[in-house]
Amino acid sequence: MTGPIELFSREHPAFVHVPLGLVVCLPFMIAAAYRSRYPQTWRRMALRVALVALGGGLLTMASGLYWGRLLNLIPAGRLLPVVSSQGQALQRTLRSHEVNALAGAVLGILCVLLLRRACREPGDARWTGACLLGTVLWAGTWGYVGKQGGVMVFGDAETNKAAAEAINAKKNDAEAELPLRALDYASLEPLQAAPFRSRAHGGREARSWVTASGSDALAAGRPLPVGAYAVLTTWTLGLPGPLHMREAKADGTQAFALYWPRVPEGERAAFGGEDSVYWRSPHPALEACAGCHAAGKARP
Ligand code: HEC
Known part of the structure; x- marks a missing residue:
């Protein structure tokens, strides 16, 4: 039986685009505050979008963790995969993917706090500037996490080479499964x-x-x-x-x-x-x- 949580988890590679897309909009919305006649409206909108992006991002991270456990990449009850050898390219990338996603979430929380401050003190342009910098970093970090996710789903030069080598080793070993x-x-x-x-x-x-x-x-x-x-x-x-x-x-x-x-x-x-x-x-x-x-x- 496929429950809603399992379905949501398996669609992790699709859902990630929602929070990522929202975060990418943030620097543009904050930059618009500098040029617009209604800067406070842009800042307030940015705060709301940032909250939705952060909430969606946390849900996406939970779905990723659940998916990693479904695929037996992450042992049950653990948060990170076990990397026992350098050859485990997938596990290594997954570990870094998770750590970076978490770093992005921390940046997200920081950006939400900054945006709240910028909304409360519209006269002080420094808060808006800090928001701009913060959201660029947030989008960059989660963008990189997304790139790593793409590598895990489609492979890159390193992982595909490792997979091809494993297949070849098995092909050259006719007795791998039976003597x-x-x-x-x-x-x-x-x-x-x-x-x-x-x-x-x-x-x-x-x-x-x-x-x-x-x-x-x-x-x-x-x-x-x-x-x-x-x-x-x-x-x-x-x-x-x-x-x-x-x-x-x-x-x-x-x-x-x-x-x-x-x-x-x-x-x-x-x-x-x-x-x-x-x-x-x-x-x-x-x-x-x-x-x-x-x-x-x-x-x-
Ligand atoms: C206690 C000593 C001993 C151990 C331990 C032992 N063998 Fe043997 N093996 C022999 C002897 C002696 C023969 C000759 C036939 C007989 O007396 O069973 C033999 C015969 C064989 C043969 C067939 C004839 C030949 O010369 O190869 C094979 C194959 C073989 N053993 C494989 C193994 C494998 C695999 C193991 C480990 C799982 C093993 N043996 C453990 C002593 C041993």
């Missing part, structure tokens, strides 16, 4: 004639499968040659257990993977409490694998 080669173990050569009980891997029934390039080496007790990989499938009473993979990389290191899409309740404690795991090197939980399977060494 495709390990799941295709039936295309590899079985290392044993029959399943065996593997005490090293949780006492489950197991069987190893190796690429043709690695089967002779493993059978002869030599380390896996570069590019070769082995898979260890496991079962408990016919139910699939974790799928293991070990690969010899070109740089002389080994990569490990462990995939168990349905961890039974009783086993979760040993798998970080997860109900589904897909771990890949350098995941810290796989350090134990390297403890037994040292790089460049024969099979344990």
